[in-house]
Amino acid sequence: MKLPRSIRVIERGWLSANNIVLEERSEAVVVDSGYVAHAPQTLALLERALAGKKLARLVNTHCHSDHMGGNAAIQKKFGCAISIPQGEAPAIDNWDEQQLILAVADQRAQAFSYDDTFRDGDVLQMGGLDWQVIAAPGHDTHAVMFHSPEARVLISGDALWENGFGVVFPQLFGRETALAETRATLEAVGRLDVDVVIPGHGPPFGDAGAALERAFHRLEGYEQDIARLARHCAKVMLSFSLLEKRSMPLAELPAYVARVPILAELNSRYLRMTHAAMAEWLVNELERAGAAGRREGLLLARGE
Amino acid sequence: MKRDEAPAGDVQSPCNNVCRMNPDSGLCEGCLRTLDEIAAWSGLDDDEKRAVLAQLPARRTAR
Structure with missing residues (x-):
């Protein structure tokens, strides 16, 4: 190459x-x-x-x-x-x-x-x-x-x-x-x-x-399964936001997924979870993928 | 636009998406590389990439 x-x-x-x-x-x-x-x-x-x-x-x-x-x-x-x-x-x-x-x-x-x-x-x-x-x-x-x-x-x-x-x-x-x-x-x-x-x-x-x-x-x-794409999209959107912000208070994530229109729409159309459940699921998924970690009440971008 | 896994390749880029130069050290505040090292990265062979990576821990300690 x-x-x-x-x-x-x-x-x-x-x-x-x-x-x-x-x-x-x-x-x-x-x-x-x-x-x-x-x-x-x-x-x-x-x-x-x-x-x-x-x-x-x-x-x-x-x-x-x-x-x-x-x-x-x-x-x-x-x-x-x-x-x-x-x-x-x-x-x-x-x-x-x-x-x-x-x-x-x-x-x-x-x-x-x-x-x-x-x-x-x-x-x-x-x-x-x-x-x-x-x-x-x-x-x-x-x-x-x-x-x-x-x-x-x-x-x-x-x-x-x-x-x-x-x-x-x-x-x-x-x-x-x-x-x-x-x-x-x-x-x-x-x-x-x-x-x-x-x-x-x-x-x-x-x-x-x-x-x-x-x-x-x-x-x-x-x-x-279009829901697979919806779940992927939600993870990618939060990952991107986290890369810019570097850290996000875990306690504020339910309000965040409710407030950001694309996340709210993914949830209402495809995921159908409570805001708290969606936030918890996203955090677990990002951690599992090695894209984020949590410490002292914060969700942290990899490397923070 | 983006995805939730790291880019592929034999030697992975140390970029962690901070991408902001520190004017005092001349290093990126995220990956601790110089501008020249970041600009050249894609054109380096694997050994050259490893040589750049090998310098980063000492720079982190020196901060």
């Missing part, structure tokens, strides 16, 4: 998606900007990675907080253009916090303006390579992937990770075709010539076939 020298991946964790820097002569393009709370470090990392080259453009695979939260800060510091998937434009134009899964999930991002959009079938030039824009609905109905047939590299966003893919939110909240779209997106990946996948989170990986196999297996579980 080898990436072209013109491509650098700045890998962090789950709160900030990978920043992918694609360089060509004196200019560079960056794919995805990370979470807003990490923006100062993102700017410093990009400054190092660019090493004096001009950042011409910032491109988003989709517009969730961990991928576009740093857009405004990058735009302000580097004066670059911003390009987003065409389907995301209305939500960005109206700064639709529900569509963007921000306040409804207790997440934040800084509003930004974009310069242009792209859509399925377009070709973007990044790092001296031509990248096909491929629609990747599922996790986000308007998400895209970028594929370079020449370099045989796929920038998959949250449509495919080494172990899984991003929560298929739309299926849980009214879009009943979203799991089928997820399947079609994975099948589309299977038709591409790919030596290396650069996912939205985690390190680049080589064996796309094995990753697809794991993804299809996971998808089948959700297709068989």
Whole structure:
């Protein structure tokens, strides 16, 4: 597994998606900007990675907080253009916090303006390579992937990770075709010539076939039982909040799951627990997964 | 967007999602790496990654 020298991946964790820097002569393009709370470090990392080259453009695979939260800060510091998937434009134009899964999930991002959009079938030039824009609905109905047939590299966003893919939110909240779209997106990946996948989170990986196999297996579980997806979603949302807050008082968690709209809706639609029972279940699940621990009345992010 | 397990890979990234630089030490307050170490991480081979990881306990003690 080898990436072209013109491509650098700045890998962090789950709160900030990978920043992918694609360089060509004196200019560079960056794919995805990370979470807003990490923006100062993102700017410093990009400054190092660019090493004096001009950042011409910032491109988003989709517009969730961990991928576009740093857009405004990058735009302000580097004066670059911003390009987003065409389907995301209305939500960005109206700064639709529900569509963007921000306040409804207790997440934040800084509003930004974009310069242009792209859509399925377009070709973007990044790092001296031509990248096909491929629609990747599922996790986000308007998400895209970028594929370079020449370099045989796929920038998959949250449509495919080494172990899984991003929560298929739309299926849980009214879009009943979203799991089928997820399947079609994975099948589309299977038709591409790919030596290396650069996912939205985690390190680049080589064996796309094995990753697809794991993804299809996971998808089948959700297709068989939508409550499985709902439980996964609830755990992921609380994990994300905990990664930002670092600790949360255990006593306040029942009120938290009642107050945060996406958690409350998951509960009323699928989980059907008391708030206290949902909070207790979530804490146990996060502990079991090694994502959190509890001490002195607090739920603590791993490493605290 | 995210999931409840750690990313895969032979040598796992020490990132714990704090991602904030300490101006005095020049280290990330979460993983205790320098900016250069974080920026380069993805391009390091496993031995180089282990060499970075090996330095972190001493930095934690020195804090």
